[in-house]
Amino acid sequence: MLSKTLLILAVLCAAILVGCSKTDTTENSNTMAGNSNKATSTTSPATTTTTSTAGEKIGIPECDDFIAKYDACVSSKVPEAQQAALKSAVDQWRASWKKLASNPATKGTLAAACKQAADQQAAALKSYGCTW
Numbered sequence: 001m002l003s004k005t006l007l008i009l010a011v012l013c014a015a016i017l018v019g020c021s022k023t024d025t026t027e028n029s030n031t032m033a034g035n036s037n038k039a040t041s042t043t044s045p046a047t048t049t050t051t052s053t054a055g056e057k058i059g060i061p062e063c064d065d066f067i068a069k070y071d072a073c074v075s076s077k078v079p080e081a082q083q084a085a086l087k088s089a090v091d092q093w094r095a096s097w098k099k100l101a102s103n104p105a106t107k108g109t110l111a112a113a114c115k116q117a118a119d120q121q122a123a124a125l126k127s128y129g130c131t132w
Contacts, residue, residue: 060114062114074090
């Protein structure tokens with residue numbers, strides 16, 4: 001039981017580190033100047049990167065609620081330059097938690113792990129104006 005708890009905590013810590021990492025991106029707004037004959041694309045790199053697990057439910061109410069609130073916060077309040085890293089973290093949580101939920105031996109501890117992640121991320125995302 002202790003090893004399973006440590007595994008969950010290790011996964012959460014890794015996800016938090018990824019979620020809290022700062023990424024700087026530079027954009028050149030003048031790339032289209034003088035190139036009116038070239039085709040343009042309106043999709044940004046952040047919107048073209050999707051995973052097969054995006055939107056899937058975990059099956060644990062605490063986890064599903066946290067992911068929904070986290071996604072809503074990141075999409076609406078976090079600057080676009082930082083959204084990719086935060087969305088990557090939630091995709092990792094979703095995949096990890098989905099796997100843990102499918103295992104009867106770890107499913108029972110998952111609600112507490114999701115609650116703990118929600119509490120930590122609520123504090124971390126408070127600086128963006130997110131509350132839940």
